[in-house]
Amino acid sequence: MNRTTILMIMLLxxxxxxxxxxxxxxxxxxxxxxxxxxxxxxxxxxxxKMAANTQDxxxxxxxxxxxxxxxxxxxxxxxxxxxxxxxxxxxxxxxGDYEEVVSVNEKLSRISVWMKKDKDKRQEIILISLDENSxxxxxxxxxxxxxxTISKLSGTLKNEPDLTxxxxxxxxx
Amino acid sequence: MTAKEEIHIQDLLKRYWDCQTTLAExxxxxxxxxxxxxxTSWQHYAPLFSYIRxxxxxxxxxxxxxxxxxxxxxEKKGNQKYITIRIFTPLLRIAAxxxxxxxxxxxxxxxxxxxxxPWFVExxxxxxxxxxxxxxxxxxxxxxxxxxxxxxLQTIRVIDDLNINWTALDSLMAEEITxxxxxxxxxxxxxxxxIGEFISDHKQHEEI
Numbered sequence: 001m002n003r004t005t006i007l008m009i010m011l012l013x014x015x016x017x018x019x020x021x022x023x024x025x026x027x028x029x030x031x032x033x034x035x036x037x038x039x040x041x042x043x044x045x046x047x048x049k050m051a052a053n054t055q056d057x058x059x060x061x062x063x064x065x066x067x068x069x070x071x072x073x074x075x076x077x078x079x080x081x082x083x084x085x086x087x088x089x090x091x092x093x094x095x096g097d098y099e100e101v102v103s104v105n106e107k108l109s110r111i112s113v114w115m116k117k118d119k120d121k122r123q124e125i126i127l128i129s130l131d132e133n134s135x136x137x138x139x140x141x142x143x144x145x146x147x148x149t150i151s152k153l154s155g156t157l158k159n160e161p162d163l164t165x166x167x168x169x170x171x172x173x
Numbered sequence: 174m175t176a177k178e179e180i181h182i183q184d185l186l187k188r189y190w191d192c193q194t195t196l197a198e199x200x201x202x203x204x205x206x207x208x209x210x211x212x213t214s215w216q217h218y219a220p221l222f223s224y225i226r227x228x229x230x231x232x233x234x235x236x237x238x239x240x241x242x243x244x245x246x247x248e249k250k251g252n253q254k255y256i257t258i259r260i261f262t263p264l265l266r267i268a269a270x271x272x273x274x275x276x277x278x279x280x281x282x283x284x285x286x287x288x289x290x291p292w293f294v295e296x297x298x299x300x301x302x303x304x305x306x307x308x309x310x311x312x313x314x315x316x317x318x319x320x321x322x323x324x325x326l327q328t329i330r331v332i333d334d335l336n337i338n339w340t341a342l343d344s345l346m347a348e349e350i351t352x353x354x355x356x357x358x359x360x361x362x363x364x365x366x367x368i369g370e371f372i373s374d375h376k377q378h379e380e381i
Contacts, residue, residue, distance in 0.1 A: 024293075040296045040306045049300040050307060062311065068293070069310045102321045111317045127314055139310045150311060151318035 022095060022126050023070045023140050030086040035079040040071040047143075058149060066143035067122065073137045080136035087128045087138055088112070098126060108132040174212060186218070 023039070031037055042050075044067050051063035074080045091098060091114055102113035111129040118124070127139040185202055188194045194202070206215070206222035297303035 041293055042297070042303050042307050043293060043295050046295055046297060046300060046303050047307070050304050053300050053304070059308075063307070069307050070293075071306055071310055102317050104317060104320050104324070111320070113314070113317055125314070127317060129313060129317070137313055139313055141310060141314065147318060150315050151322060 021070075021124075021140065022091065023072055023138065025094065026072065026087060026090055026138065029090065030083065035074070035076070035082065037079075037083070038071075038073050038075070040069075042069040044068060062146070062149055065146070066141060068140075068142050070140045071137065072139075073135065075135065077134035080130060080134050083136050083138075084110070084128065084130045087136075091126060091128070095126070098124070174210070179212075182215070 027037065027039065047063045047066050047069070051060045054060045054063065074083055095114070095116075098114040098116045100112055101115045102111065104111040109130060109132045111127065114126040114128075116124045121144060122142060123145045125139075125141045125145060127137070127141075129137045129139075131137070182202070182205060185194060185198055189199065189202060203222045203226045205211075206219045207226060211219060296306075
């Protein structure tokens, strides 16, 4: 009986350990009720649907290769600064297997991009940014990511009328 | 029935109730009470003695021995099965443990394959709504990459403009670099100051 209990606890502990990706862990650890955060999750099925609905071939291919996109942001400047520090703290302490690939420190904005490459060529990217309006954005993207395509996407996204008509920040909660 | 016989039966009955009768006397009583011409006053005893007679006449059936043998063999076989299970009990324990471990392994494997997101809940049902956030995420990522790319190109251009003698710098790197020897490497004296300024400016501006 005792052995069974210990085994069950070990199993639960191991699943919890494996279960936590950056955003899940960040929300669980640091999210506070009086500092609201917006969270958007887009999974593989939705990305495939989006790929099917997109006319642009480059964007279509990018969506097809991705596995998930998760976004966390905060509208409040003070909260954003607080969460920005916490996100950096979390990635440095708990996500040692991620490597910092981009770090932009400008006068009013800071962006860092962290990456982990799995054996099956699936990549995990974590972007932590504090923009010029002191608004926090944490974005995680997983899947087969082609950096050169994504860096070229900016122009495509701006030219896509359906995608840029509304402010994306307003739609997720 | 004579009075003598009647007295005799009465005496036998009395001794029967006192449990003093012999087997022969009991048989005599049974024979008497099974006869057809019983006096009315004794007829109520008849069922008792007929019951005893009937019960004593019960005998084993002809195939009793055979049935007993079969039952005993089956019992033996049953015991043999039980012994087999007992012999394999340690093996069964090991097999159960292995099954549990394999089960745990498979569970963990599938959980990790779910992109580590057991609490991942889709925000949108409509791809048209989701696409705005997806493109926003890619835009931010794209912007970060472009900024880095531009900064890298700018850095390379500035370094090219400095006209540094890289061959001499490389050979010197093998030795111990001092501030004086580094100054001698640059073709123009001002170049060193330019490098210093550039590095300090760009350290604040961006890290690649």
